[in-house]
Amino acid sequence: MLSKSIEAALNQQIRIEAESSQTYLSMAVWAEVKGLEGISSFMYDQSDEERMHMLKLIKFVNERGGHAHISELNAPNVSFKSFKFMFEKLLEHEIFVSESINELVHISLQEKDYATHNFLQWYVAEQIEEEAMARTILDKIKMIGDDKGGLYLFDRDIQQLTVNSAAETPSA
Ligand code: FEO
Numbered sequence: 766m767l768s769k770s771i772e773a774a775l776n777q778q779i780r781i782e783a784e785s786s787q788t789y790l791s792m793a794v795w796a797e798v799k800g801l802e803g804i805s806s807f808m809y810d811q812s813d814e815e816r817m818h819m820l821k822l823i824k825f826v827n828e829r830g831g832h833a834h835i836s837e838l839n840a841p842n843v844s845f846k847s848f849k850f851m852f853e854k855l856l857e858h859e860i861f862v863s864e865s866i867n868e869l870v871h872i873s874l875q876e877k878d879y880a881t882h883n884f885l886q887w888y889v890a891e892q893i894e895e896e897a898m899a900r901t902i903l904d905k906i907k908m909i910g911d912d913k914g915g916l917y918l919f920d921r922d923i924q925q926l927t928v929n930s931a932a933e934t935p936s937a
Contacts, residue, residue, distance in 0.1 A: 771881055772831040774872050779822045780836050781865055786815035788858060791841040792851050803920035804848060811855075818891070825884055848916075849906045856899035863892040902926070 767775070793808030823833040845851040866888045873882040902923070909915035 767826065767829045767831040767881070768876055768878065771873060771876055771878050772826060774869055775822055775826050775831070775881070776834040776836075778865060778869055779819055779826070779833055780838065781862060782815050782819035782822060783836075784838050784841070785858065785862060786812045786819060787838055788841040789815060789855070791843055792845070792855070795843065795845055795851065796848065799848075801848060801920050803922070803924040804851075807923045807926065818888070821887075825881075829880065849903075852899065852902050852906055856896065856903060859892065859895045859899050863896060866892055898926070 789808050789812035793805050793812055796802075796805035796808055823835075826833040842854070845854070866885065870882060870885050870889065873879075873885060905919060909919055
């Protein structure tokens with residue numbers, strides 16, 4: 766059974782994952798409108814993954830005798846000054862999510878809720894991967910600079926990155 770404070774903290778995380786999904790959906794739309802098909806498809810996949818993160822939390826809260834809360838969400842940005850800027854925002858956002866997961870882990874230990882602590886380990890591992898992927902992408906973008914041909918190749922290759930990371934992610 767979840768304590769009220771753990772339930773509230775998990776519900777806050779449900780909201781964060783839902784907002785993450787909307788944030789990446791908005792990025793996918795922006796890239797699609799700009800004709801960046803590969804980047805757009807990558808962002809649509811990221812958005813789906815965040816929804817899966819949210820659903821996994823919802824199921825956990827409900828299974829542990831809590832009540833998952835579906836809340837109002839903050840609207841994401843709808844336009845970005847460049848695709849580089851957009852990926853910087855993605856990394857920034859993932860760092861924010863990691864901090865939030867760390868805080869949750871901290872609370873679960875404080876309350877000696879080892880079931881929740883164990884459940885959260887999946888998110889800890891996922892955040893390491895997501896931050897690493899965002900950093901790898903940003904390194905590639907820095908190499909491209911203003912080279913249009915480089916952007917063309919990047920947009921093509923990022924689809925491959927999505928396929929690879931999807932193949933590595935076990936269905937949760
Ligand atoms: Fe679910 Fe990318 O944080």
